[in-house]
Amino acid sequence: MGLQFPEEETPGIDYIIPNVDYLEKKKQNIAAIVLTHGHYDHIGALPHVLARLGNPPIYATSITKAIIEKRADDFPNAPKMNIQLVKNGDEMKLSNNITALFFGVPHTIPETTGVMLKTPIGNIVHFADFRLDYDDEGNPHGLEEFEKLGKMGVHTFMVDSTAAERPGHSVSEKTVEKNLEEIFRAAEGRIAVATFSSLITRIAEIIKIAEKLGRKVALNGYSMKTNIQIAQGLGFVKAKEGTLISVEEINNYKDDKVMILTTGAQGESNAGLMKIINGEHRSIKIKPGDTFVLSSSVIPGNERSVQTVKDNLARQGAVVYHSGLVDIHSSGHAPKGDIGLVIKLLKPKFLMPVHGYYFMRAANGQTARESGVLKDNVRLMDNGQVAELTKDEFKITKEEVPAYYVMVDGLGVGDVEEVVLRDRRALAAEGMLVIILTVDRDKGRLLKNPDIISRGFIYLKDNQEILDEIRKRIRGLMTRIPNFKEVEPDYVKTLLRDQVGQYLYTKTKRRPMILPVVIEI
């Protein structure tokens, strides 16, 4: 039900959602949608696919419910959702023969829930996104719950692989909070903390620390404000009266009484932090003595934009802390050590690594084997494969179902196809050149000098010589075409594309997209 953000290979699109062609055909079999938590990579596709899945009931905890309801406001044409509120510990009948047991798992947003599906062939456990939490002595919390699940018997365990390559155990959120508090205490001027607005658990703690240190907290960025509003409404963020102020008010307080919580820790060009850095923010201007804290990891692909953030903050005199220097971020995903611990408690017969690239899932499979799962019982599946589960088997069938990206771009869902992306990539690399020939339909002669427009290739105004040469070659070409009565546009176009393309390549070693148009009068 989640969305995936665009990659280098999918320029310009907003996001990618799952392909539900296969499920749509079987929608009468869909008893329920179970949401584990409210992060967009787990709920973002909901309004796009819900109707196609027959609008089944959705099971979700309270904060997840609030987040999907908020998102539904932007999709007035999506069907009204039928949400069944659950809390961890609940057991719910999803269909005649499937019951769901919900249980809490630690993650970075409250009320994340794992689920055990009790089915006639056995219990299937999905652990959502999770990590382990540790107390001050370094002992993990809540393992008894997982042990209980193990005792019920687990047919298949589906386990988060996002951090499966990382050795060791989770950095405790306690450590993160302790380090943040130290940095905050040392700051003499204003403090700005940039983090994901979805890390509600941490944001709640940061607000608590700010109160302890006598700082007001201003929220900056749309998603920061809406997420905190939702979390406050449900009691997950407990700010005292007067703690939260608007960004406009920060100048009413001394610098050492102010903290700003902002979006944009990944260097996103339109997020709150970038506006501050670029001097475009109406109320917040960086000044020497400000302390900026990037309490987040760097999502692969964002390295350069985060580098720009750090550079520009430092250039403007701010003191910058980031998680590469000190533990001020802990991933929401369990590393190898935590995963091994949980597998040993659940003792599943089959293990299916989910979430994360193939290599990470393969690493998770290896952890499973080291933690007691039989070598042959690790199931590495790829998108589009189908498995059949029976009492004693987990069989990957030969069936293949459509699983290719469905791209959302503006209002279009799925209308940006590979051919459009290929053009975008080509245009980005080499630009294009449109050549318009206006010809006499009967005599095939040029009625005027060819019109040429170009973008992203070379700046034509500075390259009159190339323009003249192209026009000269086209005129030459047209006179050399054997005397014919009628223009054959396709023939002329191919000729133009080849000859002009060849000339430009020789001249510039570049291959712009050449788009010939023949206007017959």
Next chain:
Amino acid sequence: MGLQFPEEETPGIDYIIPNVDYLEKKKQNIAAIVLTHGHYDHIGALPHVLARLGNPPIYATSITKAIIEKRADDFPNAPKMNIQLVKNGDEMKLSNNITALFFGVPHTIPETTGVMLKTPIGNIVHFADFRLDYDDEGNPHGLEEFEKLGKMGVHTFMVDSTAAERPGHSVSEKTVEKNLEEIFRAAEGRIAVATFSSLITRIAEIIKIAEKLGRKVALNGYSMKTNIQIAQGLGFVKAKEGTLISVEEINNYKDDKVMILTTGAQGESNAGLMKIINGEHRSIKIKPGDTFVLSSSVIPGNERSVQTVKDNLARQGAVVYHSGLVDIHSSGHAPKGDIGLVIKLLKPKFLMPVHGYYFMRAANGQTARESGVLKDNVRLMDNGQVAELTKDEFKITKEEVPAYYVMVDGLGVGDVEEVVLRDRRALAAEGMLVIILTVDRDKGRLLKNPDIISRGFIYLKDNQEILDEIRKRIRGLMTRIPNFKEVEPDYVKTLLRDQVGQYLYTKTKRRPMILPVVIEI
């Protein structure tokens, strides 16, 4: 004299070279070019800028000389270079009053040389790219040399900041070799090692280990072959007769007698490794039991393509080792601990961090202060600033000189300007739509239905409705234009751009580049 590879913001270009407009005007003052080593980020711009700098003598060690001579083959129009061969320890008179003392620094390519410029105002030391090397007991090599430099007195020390944020000391190349040997010994099938072809020191060691284990070595990838050839010619790679085989020959040997050394560790789409992975290599097909070793770091920006490499190798059954799992790569750049050690030996009066983003250079400045440089004597300069050095001062002037990227794209140097890149980025994000109106010059009426072509926007063949609507609107527009005698093309174009743009945005929430063309007959 180096080149920089393109970034996300500079799509389609080949590479970026320095702007020498300022130096060109002062070329009569340029006494020499000193090259510290043969990596492209230090020598790649040479053929492009040499003539503009007045072709001064170039000082270089033997392998650097061989590499720039090889590169010069591709630039027949560049001036013939005047290369002065130096070896570490040499002292050379560059001009009337400037002498250069060359000294070896450890890096990943042989004969990397630092330089001390002895000038009337004092000694300026540039340390090239460097790290420290350690013996088996963990003691750094060659510090006496640096201590000697310090004793001569150092006015300004220019120091590599690439790894300045990393705490601690360099991973010893000995450790890397030990780990590689262990992995190689454990491999039962073929071994393929992907690394930068410029890491000649490591490649030389890998070939030695291969010989020890009785494996033949096949080189894959153009730059791997040419670099090893150069290094062999100069004695830096000493392969026994018969060790090196061609990739075509690998199938003549048992799997456990073969090692492949390949380019493409960054997942570059046209490099050797990618051809193997995609099944496009004529001689090398992956089979289960192959061991692939990625002995390199991941250059920021390449995270996703390296992930693809790991995924696809694992999918095809290869065992994969990478430097995230075990120390099989050591950076050529000194981390904080090493830098501090060297600063303490050199005792410079002024310190100027070079190489690396601003944040890294600022971190290096901090290291300098912690290592005894006076707080006020750290000089953080940005591209385009000018400093004036006197006996007692290092003054950053107010002068600003052109320093913006010069982009090389095909045969063009500097002709891809910001306007072209802006168009490329826009085309990549939203695509474009060309609208061609053929109008009667006198009556201003449309002579035919408007022609529309589009790329990278939506696939028009699947969206006939939108096409029809655009045409309908254009016709409506033209009839509503107050009756005029002559067409005013600019007015019509602006109208079209606005109205069609607005319609498309409402319909699709996308803003393709709209290029109206008015053909008057």
